[in-house]
Amino acid sequence: MNSAKVFKGKVVTQVTFYSDEAIVVMRFENRQSSTPGFALDTFVNSINIQDNIGKEIVILVDALKIDNDQVWYTDANGLEMQKRVYNYRETWNFTTDQYSSGNYYPITSAIYIQDKKTEQRATYK
Numbered sequence: 001m002n003s004a005k006v007f008k009g010k011v012v013t014q015v016t017f018y019s020d021e022a023i024v025v026m027r028f029e030n031r032q033s034s035t036p037g038f039a040l041d042t043f044v045n046s047i048n049i050q051d052n053i054g055k056e057i058v059i060l061v062d063a064l065k066i067d068n069d070q071v072w073y074t075d076a077n078g079l080e081m082q083k084r085v086y087n088y089r090e091t092w093n094f095t096t097d098q099y100s101s102g103n104y105y106p107i108t109s110a111i112y113i114q115d116k117k118t119e120q121r122a123t124y125k
Helices: none
Strands: 003-008 012-018 022-029 038-044 071-075 081-085 111-114 121-124
Antiparallel strands (some): 003 012, 071 111
């Protein structure tokens, strides 16, 4: 079962996506501002483990209007933000055909991307 519901109010627009595996709720503030609000909540349903294969649940988010030059920042155990570069490791030549797992970083409290020219930032906490 895959479906979506949209609620558009004066203050907030909310889009809710439903599947058998998860529910994703996206909320956008309906206001004219240099920093419009955005929220993303995810609720994972039961994960089928009958096949005895380990599973990781990840969220892939595209921010198409932000040119971040494949750079983003994640927290390091809630202490400080660490720079991450897509498919790059500072101390060795990194190659992969598993792009999600090769660029997987656990997030304790926040992740953000920032446009390299406008410095517009999208943060997920």
